[in-house]
Amino acid sequence: MSALKLGTRKSLMATTQSRLVADALTQRTGHAVELVGVTTEGDVSKALLAQIGGTGVFVNALRDRVLAGEVDFAVHSLKDLPTGPAEGIVLAATPLRDDPRDALCGPAKLADLRRGARVGTGSPRRVAQLRALRPDLEVVPIRGNADTRLRKVTDGELDAVVLAYAGLRRIGREDDVAEIFEPDQMLPAPGQGCLALECRAGRADLLELLGTVDDPVTRAAVVAERTVLAVLEAGCSAPVGAYAAEEEQELRLTAAVVAHDGSRQIRLSASGHPDQAERIGRELAAELLARGADQLMGERD
Ligand SMILES: NCc1[nH]cc(CCC(=O)O)c1CC(=O)O
Incomplete structure (x- = not known):
């Protein structure tokens, strides 16, 4: 088999994390992996992320290359992925999380x-x-x-x-x-410190290969955190933090919605089995909404 093509943004941060993933894949599967640099809208646009963010500006061009078969898979900062599903694309792996703070x-x-x-x-x-x-x-x-x-x-x-x-x-x-900052001072963004490997749907051989670098606990945390964001219908333009980690076999999720001027916040935690990550996220988000998260997010200063 020829070298796997890995699509990545071209920044130092992106190529460094993509190289780490490539090396881990080679070590675990014996396959050579070659980096293919791709320029995304987020790399070109001068608009503030709060205005253009949340819609996949760092992600869409990479997904297009995956769908076109020009690369076998893409490596993203998970934080940059929109919460909605992408047609024809699957999340093949979430490697072990780096520091989320x-x-x-x-x-x-x-x-x-x-x-x-x-x-x-x-x-x-x-x-x-x-x-x-x-x-x-x-x-x-x-x-x-x-x-x-x-x-x-x-x-x-x-x-x-x-x-x-x-x-x-x-x-x-x-x-x-x-x-x-510790999470109780500044709650991280959902998925912060995590990477995402995406490939085309239906490529079972590739899914198995990429799955060798997946970390199930990281994936459960990411699912819980991102479900909060999805239920609140918030993107990276919203003052929402969410962080989940395993504590004594349980997944503990904390989420917060903060007023733009920092004067008030609603902050809640919940725990449960990691298999229930989505439900934990959904229920915590519902509780945030019940306590006025919507109103707090809508307020501008
Ligand atoms: N495009 C913003 C972005 N996406 C991922 C990271 C950092 C690394 C990470 O959270 O995994 C950053 C920069 C930052 O927030 O400082």
């Missing part, structure tokens, strides 16, 4: 930033939770790859930026991290 990058910890310090992030979830922790901060919307964002701090344009710790590790920028 958010990190503050810059010279100082959050508590040590001066009053009114400028902190960059484009994510409404991070904005709302930052404001809850430090209402005095000036939150500045930013975009671009991790490198570009970190440069705004070294250039002095911003005092700090918030990024996913897993991504920073993948690009070797751990030294830029001043503080890693």
Whole structure:
């Protein structure tokens, strides 16, 4: 069999994580894997993610290559996948999750930033939770790859930026991290720190091969977290966090909806058997809605 073609975005973060997946697959199956770089709309558009996000801007071009048979499978940051199903595409594997937490990058910890310090992030979830922790901060919307964002701090344009710790590790920028937020301070985005392998539906041979790097616990966590997002009908433009992990054989899910100004939040947890991940997510989301999540998400400042 010739080398498997892996479709990936071209950023350093994307190619690093895709290379890790390729090496793991080769190690487990003996198949050579070749990376094929693809440019996505999200790599080109200058619009803020809060406006274009949630609709698969980092994902659609890769899925097109998979459907056209130009690549055998694609590797995505799972966080970037829309919650709805994609015609003809299956989620073949979710490898073991990397660190799910958010990190503050810059010279100082959050508590040590001066009053009114400028902190960059484009994510409404991070904005709302930052404001809850430090209402005095000036939150500045930013975009671009991790490198570009970190440069705004070294250039002095911003005092700090918030990024996913897993991504920073993948690009070797751990030294830029001043503080890693625990989930009770800043609840991660659904699927943060996870990868997704997608291939065309109906390719049983390939599914089996890709399945060798699947981690069932990660998959259960992802299903629970993303079900919350789907039921709330929220995308990455909504201030919603969700994080699930295995605790004593049970899957424990926490989800939060935070007001845009950080003044209020609804935060709930539930546990259950990992096989029941979807139900746990659905019921927790219903409870969030019953407690006014819809109204909280709709409010703008
Ligand atoms: N397109 C945004 C994106 N998608 C995945 C990651 C980080 C890595 C991850 O969560 O797996 C990032 C950057 C960030 O949030 O800092």
